[in-house]
Amino acid sequence: VKGVLFDLDGVLYDVGAAVPGAAEAVAWVRAQGIPHLFVTNTTSRPRAALVERLAGFGIEAAVSDLLTPPAAAAAWLRDRPGPVALFVPDACRGEFDGLELVPDDAESGASYVVVGDLAERWDFATLNRAFRLLHADPGAKLLALGMTRFWNSPDGIALDVAPFVAALEHASGRKAVVLGKPARAFFAAAVGRLGLDPSEVLMIGDDVKTDVGGAQAAGLRGALVRTGKFRESDLRGEIAPDAVFDSVADLPARWSSVESV
Numbered sequence: 001v002k003g004v005l006f007d008l009d010g011v012l013y014d015v016g017a018a019v020p021g022a023a024e025a026v027a028w029v030r031a032q033g034i035p036h037l038f039v040t041n042t043t044s045r046p047r048a049a050l051v052e053r054l055a056g057f058g059i060e061a062a063v064s065d066l067l068t069p070p071a072a073a074a075a076w077l078r079d080r081p082g083p084v085a086l087f088v089p090d091a092c093r094g095e096f097d098g099l100e101l102v103p104d105d106a107e108s109g110a111s112y113v114v115v116g117d118l119a120e121r122w123d124f125a126t127l128n129r130a131f132r133l134l135h136a137d138p139g140a141k142l143l144a145l146g147m148t149r150f151w152n153s154p155d156g157i158a159l160d161v162a163p164f165v166a167a168l169e170h171a172s173g174r175k176a177v178v179l180g181k182p183a184r185a186f187f188a189a190a191v192g193r194l195g196l197d198p199s200e201v202l203m204i205g206d207d208v209k210t211d212v213g214g215a216q217a218a219g220l221r222g223a224l225v226r227t228g229k230f231r232e233s234d235l236r237g238e239i240a241p242d243a244v245f246d247s248v249a250d251l252p253a254r255w256s257s258v259e260s261v
């Protein structure tokens with residue numbers, strides 16, 4: 001193992017506080033010259049705001065060190081003509097600047113329907129409008145900004161983007177193009193940025209399916225941390241992590257054993 005991908009939420013910080021030792025672990029990786037990237041499905045903030053958030057926790061990162069589904073989706077859409085309907089938080093709309101968008105109340109005319117984590121902004125009319133856009137044009141593609149099922153929100157466990165994408169897939173009979181974890185293409189893009197082979201890269205995450213299972217399916221190694229959304233039952237499922245850390249703070253001490261996983 002020669003490179004590392006860090007998940008953010010639940011690994012480096014959790015419910016608004018830094019995970020103890022996370023900043024030191026990232027600083028250690030940087031000091032060792034280990035190629036690394038921050039790979040998150042968060043769509044509630046643009047990359048520049050995530051960089052600021054990390055800095056607030058003492059973690060140094062540049063915008064180019066972050067791979068997010070909105071950034072990946074916008075790059076994907078820039079290679080393809082056609083109007084786009086966005087169902088994404090306002091905070092990440094800026095990533096889609098320059099693309100042709102349908103009006104916010106359109107019920108037809110979109111070639112691409114992009115679905116992110118709208119959280120409290122989801123209601124029947126909004127979800128139904130996304131469905132109507134797909135139904136109106138059988139050629140329209142559904143794009144999912146990741147397929148995270150749920151997350152640890154400040155007021156308890158909360159639905160993320162995947163359940164809403166699943167509803168739209170079910171109703172439209174169409175399969176989403178996923179630009180985010182756990183899609184293989186998303187992990188491949190991250191590994192490509194590091195200039196390494198997938199088997200040389202360790203993904204560290206708190207979601208046994210999206211982070212560990214997704215990484216392993218894409219040929220990477222996956223380490224699960226016992227922070228964030230981790231539950232002991234995660235270790236009794238079908239996915240066997242290549243390593244389990246009490247937290248990301250264990251990485252420097254465990255590196256030599258992980259290197260030869």
Ligand SMILES: [Mg+2]
Pocket residue numbers: 007008009010011205206207228
């Ligand atoms: Mg996470």
